[in-house]
Amino acid sequence: xxxxxxxxxxxxxxxxxxxxxxxxxxxxxxxxxxxxxxxxxxxxxxxxxxxxxxxxxxxxxxxxxxxxxxxxxxxxxxxxxxxxxxxxxxxxxxxxxxxxxxxxxxxxxxxxxxxxxxxxxxxxxxxxxxxxxxxxxxxxxxxxxxxxxxxxxxxxxxxxxxxxxxxxxxxxxxxxxxxxxxxxxxxxxxxxxxxxxxxxxxxxxxxxxxxxxxxxxxxx
Numbered sequence: 346x347x348x349x350x351x352x353x354x355x356x357x358x359x360x361x362x363x364x365x366x367x368x369x370x371x372x373x374x375x376x377x378x379x380x381x382x383x384x385x386x387x388x389x390x391x392x393x394x395x396x397x398x399x400x401x402x403x404x405x406x407x408x409x410x411x412x413x414x415x416x417x418x419x420x421x422x423x424x425x426x427x428x429x430x431x432x433x434x435x436x437x438x439x440x441x442x443x444x445x446x447x448x449x450x451x452x453x454x455x456x457x458x459x460x461x462x463x464x465x466x467x468x469x470x471x472x473x474x475x476x477x478x479x480x481x482x483x484x485x486x487x488x489x490x491x492x493x494x495x496x497x498x499x500x501x502x503x504x505x506x507x508x509x510x511x512x513x514x515x516x517x518x519x520x521x522x523x524x525x526x527x528x529x530x531x532x533x534x535x536x537x538x539x540x541x542x543x544x545x546x547x548x549x550x551x552x553x554x555x556x557x558x559x560x561x562x563x564x565x
Contacts, residue, residue, distance in 0.1 A: 380407020390555030497524025
């Protein structure tokens with residue numbers, strides 16, 4: 346599996362146009378690309394101009410096919426110059442609590458976008474080389490404990506930048522705000538943060554935590 350992770354800060358007067366173009370790209374990707382498993386769009390609750398993508402593909406060939414598609418070219422042209430900041434990475438998937446089944450977010454592809462109750466968290470974590478393996482083990486233990494204990498946890502994916510082995514991208518999806526709070530207060534979350542919490546409070550960009558935009562909540 347390959348995951349493309351994106352965080353962008355969009356100029357306020359361009360936000361509506363950026364989201365419209367991005368949803369069109371996401372919808373076309375899951376509908377027409379055999380290797381595209383998911384294309385999720387979300388934004389930060391505190392700063393709605395911060396938008397994130399989490400895209401899941403079968404392999405490097407599927408990523409290449411997406412980059413060569415007409416809908417990606419249309420998105421790229423439509424959104425050129427709209428972002429004040431754009432950070433992205435192509436990652437390998439290390440662990441996932443949710444199956445990346447084709448069509449999961451394609452089934453509702455014709456529904457109008459709406460912000461619902463699902464809460465998304467995406468973070469880029471850069472660690473020191475000597476902490477790379479132990480961080481991976483710790484966050485994997487946290488993810489598996491959460492998957493076993495939390496009914497409201499829809500995904501907890503751990504990804505690693507293909508070009509930088511000390512950079513991890515975490516992607517968590519909760520059914521609602523209460524589930525997100527329960528996860529944050531859980532003992533296994535506290536145990537992981539006791540060891541590695543410092544990595545979550547440094548670096549740029551800061552994590553995105555906020556509502557799902559596309560697919561609609563029913564698409565989950």
